Amino acid sequence: MKIELCEALRVDERGEVSFAQLIEYSGLPEADLRELIDYGALSPLDPKAAPPSFSASALGLVRVAGRLRHDFELDANAISLLLCYVARIRALEEEVRALRAGVAGR
Numbered sequence: 001m002k003i004e005l006c007e008a009l010r011v012d013e014r015g016e017v018s019f020a021q022l023i024e025y026s027g028l029p030e031a032d033l034r035e036l037i038d039y040g041a042l043s044p045l046d047p048k049a050a051p052p053s054f055s056a057s058a059l060g061l062v063r064v065a066g067r068l069r070h071d072f073e074l075d076a077n078a079i080s081l082l083l084c085y086v087a088r089i090r091a092l093e094e095e096v097r098a099l100r101a102g103v104a105g106r
Contacts, residue, residue: 016056017054017055025062025066028066033062037052039077065083068082
């Protein structure tokens with residue numbers, strides 16, 4: 001029997017995280033994270049700030065990016081494209097939930 005351990009991290013979605021924290025939590029090399037920023041998959045709070053800081057919600061995105069790279073050996077360009085699709089799917093799911101809640105409330 002194989003037991004897997006999961007890491008839990010409590011994050012305030014309104015908080016900020018540093019570039020170094022994104023590297024640590026994603027498991028991605030710094031160069032890949034910089035490419036994700038260049039491709040627009042990750043957006044710093046202030047693009048002109050050095051070092052950049054990000055919304056805490058970026059932690060979820062970089063964790064997904066790290067899994068995509070590890071599981072499928074994708075490059076940063078492919079990962080950024082998939083992250084855009086993941087964000088679009090989540091937005092559509094939220095819209096469907098809101099529509100269902102509106103119908104159920106009638």
